[in-house]
Amino acid sequence: MLLLAGVFAALAATAGAAWLHEVRPRPVLQPVAETVSARAEKAPLPALTADEERFATALWAVHREATRLAVAMSFAGITYQTEDRDVHAFARKIEPMAKFFQDAGIQVRAMSAPPSLSTTRDQYVNAMTLYANAAVEILKFTEDGNSQRLSEAHRMDVLASEDMLRVGEVLWPGQYKPH
């Protein structure tokens, strides 16, 4: 009798669980197949034309050093804040960067870009200008100690890096790999 009651209870529990499973709303859950098909629909990036490739190659020479110095500018700030608090050393690190970004802006503006990439080139020039201005702002901080200038410089750096990233998206897809 007990055994029969146990079997009945187990059956009832299974039926209840099955019913709950069927009627419970599952709004956020999506089948995995959907994710796979979404991937397949993505269009590949169009290849660059020969002229565009030439521009991308010429710009890379600037870009390689620009990315390095953009990171170096942040690092100069990190070192100043966390290590030495030496404004003179900070200024010495930033001065050549200010010059590089100013010159890079001029150099890229003078590059002949195919019409399809003129906006991209302007975006890159804008990034160089922002970095140059950020460097100047940091140099002013090393003279007057107004820390607000560092926040403003950081804001400009972020905008510049976003611009540079968007240019990279057009010219150098595949620039970043899984890390």
Added chain:
Amino acid sequence: MRKPALLSRPLALAVVIAAVASLFGAPARAQQPICSAWLIESSRFMNVPFGSFMPDRAFVPGSTKPESNIPTVDLPVNIGVIKCGSELILYDTGWKQQDYLKMTGSDHWAPLPDQLKVLGFNAADVTKVVIGHAHWDHAGQLSDLPNAVLYVQREELKAIEWALNYPEPHIRAVNSDPGGCNRTPACGYMPLTVEEVYGKVLKGKAVIVDGEMEILPGVRIHPAFRAHTAGSQLLEVPTSIGKLVFGSDAFSSYEGIRDWMTANVQQTDTVQQFLAYEKCYKITGGYNNCVAAHEPLSYTDKYPLTKNSWVALNGGRMAELTLAPGEKSRKP
């Protein structure tokens, strides 16, 4: 007769204080929070050649061996969400800019604040962020966590600066050749990512860690230098299913930890990576509670810790790893 009594009063008081302290002090010392933990897929690298992620799993055309018959894998970029009492901690922060997506062949990215909202958390409630290392796909979105204090190893910062200024262009912290950060060993520190770190430093919300550090009772940072990058760090977390250890890319692959295979070699000393695996075995008593950053089997039964999973924003997945007593499930 009164004198001895007066003399003994301070002594008696001291004894009472000591007794009370021993009653309440010991439990207070032993009182460690039991934390809850979730995993968020920040994005997914698609179609990565398996052998470039794990040399021991390189594809051999025509092979029927299970270890060499998978050509490509999709690698999640996992973020740990850890709640210990009123503290909300993130381990890694994925990457921010959608612009990276086309460049990496990634998919399923969603903003971290939106993903946290799915779990019922606000980005502003995050109190601490521990980054396993400062690569661009692990240290983005810091600026979206306005109140969080960042924990990063000094060793990591020193190594980035070293690689930044190293004269040989193949050893650079950022874009080293026309392939960009094409898996050159010191690469992976993009301007925007380092600016995110600098932003925290500038706001006085960064702790530069030297080696081991307990950031909450029982929640402990362990250095894992050169287990992936120069300043990699692990995070030990006490939970109701035992200790978890989050490993970022020192633990890129759960299968790697389980079967002792190296994965995601960058600035990696493979012996140090194995020592990081060993640390997880020692802390957790095995490999099942080691939380991997890029395990292709994440969110499936084959990685049991992460199997309680669901698909959330933009096809990205989430998993509820463990709940503290009284913590309600956040799985929809």
